[in-house]
Amino acid sequence: MATVSSSPRRLGRLERPALTGVLVREVVNFSSYWRSSTFSSTVEPTIYLLAFGFGFGSLVSRVGGYDYVQFVGTGTVATAVLFSSAFPAMFGTFVKYKFQRTYDAILAAPVDTEELVTAEALWIATRAGVYGCVPMLVALAFGLDPAWGMLTVPLIAWVAGFGWACFGISVAGFANSFENFNYVVSAVLTPLFLVAGTFFPLDTLPGWAQFLGNLNPLYHCVELVRHAAFGFEGWPDLARLGALAAFGLFLWRIAIHAMTRKLID
Amino acid sequence: MADLAIRLRGAVKRYGAITAVDGLDLDVPEGTCVGLLGPNGAGKSTTMRLLTAQAIADEGELEVLGFRLPEESKAARVQCGVTPQLDNLDVTLTVEQNLLVFAHLYRIGRADRRDAIERSLRMAKLVDRRDSRVDKLSGGMRRRLLIARALIHRPRLVLLDEPTVGLDPQVRQELWALIDALRSEGTTILMSTHYIEEAQRLADTVMIMSHGKAVASGSPAELVIEHAGHEVLEVYGPPGRLVEVEAEAGAAGLRTRRTGTSVSILGVDGYGFDIDGERRRANLEDVFVLLTGEEIG
Numbered sequence: 001m002a003t004v005s006s007s008p009r010r011l012g013r014l015e016r017p018a019l020t021g022v023l024v025r026e027v028v029n030f031s032s033y034w035r036s037s038t039f040s041s042t043v044e045p046t047i048y049l050l051a052f053g054f055g056f057g058s059l060v061s062r063v064g065g066y067d068y069v070q071f072v073g074t075g076t077v078a079t080a081v082l083f084s085s086a087f088p089a090m091f092g093t094f095v096k097y098k099f100q101r102t103y104d105a106i107l108a109a110p111v112d113t114e115e116l117v118t119a120e121a122l123w124i125a126t127r128a129g130v131y132g133c134v135p136m137l138v139a140l141a142f143g144l145d146p147a148w149g150m151l152t153v154p155l156i157a158w159v160a161g162f163g164w165a166c167f168g169i170s171v172a173g174f175a176n177s178f179e180n181f182n183y184v185v186s187a188v189l190t191p192l193f194l195v196a197g198t199f200f201p202l203d204t205l206p207g208w209a210q211f212l213g214n215l216n217p218l219y220h221c222v223e224l225v226r227h228a229a230f231g232f233e234g235w236p237d238l239a240r241l242g243a244l245a246a247f248g249l250f251l252w253r254i255a256i257h258a259m260t261r262k263l264i265d
Numbered sequence: 266m267a268d269l270a271i272r273l274r275g276a277v278k279r280y281g282a283i284t285a286v287d288g289l290d291l292d293v294p295e296g297t298c299v300g301l302l303g304p305n306g307a308g309k310s311t312t313m314r315l316l317t318a319q320a321i322a323d324e325g326e327l328e329v330l331g332f333r334l335p336e337e338s339k340a341a342r343v344q345c346g347v348t349p350q351l352d353n354l355d356v357t358l359t360v361e362q363n364l365l366v367f368a369h370l371y372r373i374g375r376a377d378r379r380d381a382i383e384r385s386l387r388m389a390k391l392v393d394r395r396d397s398r399v400d401k402l403s404g405g406m407r408r409r410l411l412i413a414r415a416l417i418h419r420p421r422l423v424l425l426d427e428p429t430v431g432l433d434p435q436v437r438q439e440l441w442a443l444i445d446a447l448r449s450e451g452t453t454i455l456m457s458t459h460y461i462e463e464a465q466r467l468a469d470t471v472m473i474m475s476h477g478k479a480v481a482s483g484s485p486a487e488l489v490i491e492h493a494g495h496e497v498l499e500v501y502g503p504p505g506r507l508v509e510v511e512a513e514a515g516a517a518g519l520r521t522r523r524t525g526t527s528v529s530i531l532g533v534d535g536y537g538f539d540i541d542g543e544r545r546r547a548n549l550e551d552v553f554v555l556l557t558g559e560e561i562g
Contacts (some may be wrong), residue, residue: 024365024366025369028358028362101351104319107317108317112339
């Protein structure tokens with residue numbers, strides 16, 4: 001009678017070697033496309049900042065108690081976070097599993113879907129944490145006063161970026177084709193982007209829109225960054241950070257579910 | 266008897282109404298090369314995916330290197346290497362960067378990583394191309410890199426899914442030499458293929474699959490003798506004549522198979538047929554076509 005050779009042993013969840021392996025792949029890959037990625041993730045929000053800040057800012061000098069350029073400069077941090085997390089997560093994830101079959105290769109190694117999704121989201125969040133600071137640096141160059149609180153902006157951008165990365169991975173996990181992304185961009189991301197208090201304060205909107213705005217994670221990111229630059233509000237800001245963390249954790253589990261469904265037959 | 270690297274009992278995998286793997290039993294003893302031979306759609310690739318838990322069986326017991334699947338699959342994959350049917354290399358990275366990534370994914374320690382990469386480069390004969398981007402490599406080089414990538418951590422078990430599909434004969438010979446060397450070193454190999462010659466050349470044991478089931482298993486020589494005998498009579502002629510030949514062979518209790526413009530009468534070893542034809546040694550292709558009803562792709 002044949003026997004089976006070694007004694008069974010189950011490996012743990014979210015193991016460091018597995019997460020490191022996926023992250024190393026991302027970092028090595030990033031070395032081949034960092035220029036274009038950095039360009040698109042920083043130039044686009046900077047253009048928004050310049051266009052709205054100096055274009056619209058010539059008509060409206062102060063909004064919500066701030067100079068309009070400073071108002072927009074802090075707000076576009078959230079835009080940069082969104083652009084450098086949700087979009088790369090959606091398109092990158094879809095390309096990697098559908099066309100490049102990268103995830104098939106990774107999952108044949110000792111990595112499970114939970115680790116794969118987590119590492120991907122961590123990497124995108126880290127990029128968002130860095131890219132998110134660019135509009136603020138531009139705003140500083142255009143007269144925004146430096147503040148110690150600004151040192152927390154990379155962390156705020158990272159937490160928000162993690163949530164949006166998981167959102168993008170989830171969308172890619174449920175999508176059957178690139179065309180499906182059009183619905184998400186038009187019906188979800190664009191309204192969230194516009195009603196986030198980036199370009200105008202939410203308190204100018206009707207009550208129902210303000211209520212919906214408060215459900216928008218991007219709004220809380222905008223508020224946190226603005227308060228980092230102009231002064232934190234204490235508990236309300238901690239609650240905002242908690243909301244962003246909850247958003248990230250919820251979408252993290254959804255992303256794992258969606259990708260497991262997609263990658264494991 | 267040798268320990269088993271793979272043990273499947275009654276494995277079933279369904280995709281909706283389609284049963285891709287249908288009650289498959291499979292034993293792969295350690296240190297052997299087993300070939301899964303079957304036409305497209307026979308369930309070979311699904312079987313491979315079951316073994317890495319990229320597909321979860323609906324029924325049956327699966328063990329790889331002593332680990333139960335799917336629960337303990339990750340522990341099994343630490344000691345497995347997989348070469349997929351479809352190229353999934355990172356094409357914008359260099360040869361060396363691809364190996365570096367998988368050295369990390371397969372948990373090779375920092376101290377051993379450089380040696381592992383160098384060994385893989387030599388094995389794939391890509392030392393001179395280490396800095397070339399993968400999208401600049403030929404098809405054969407990419408295949409060699411895929412195999413080297415799967416072997417970077419010196420796995421106990423290697424799963425090769427159609428390792429030479431779509432390659433020209435010369436490159437195929439090179440890869441066969443590489444796989445043969447691996448087998449000689451005692452690495453356990455499970456290889457799916459639909460190339461008869463590949464299975465015959467490399468596999469100690471061949472399992473012929475059709476419609477998700479194992480229809481025969483044994484060494485290539487055993488399979489040939491059991492199902493096709495020693496000799497085959499190849500008869501050429503117009504369609505009407507071939508029908509008559511089939512009837513004649515059937516009446517004598519012999520099995521036949523159509524091969525385009527001819528009829529092959531199997532197991533004619535002791536028969537003195539009064540039929541003009543060409544006698545030849547029976548081969549694995551005769552068995553394959555007989556058991557699967559499929560021509561060679």
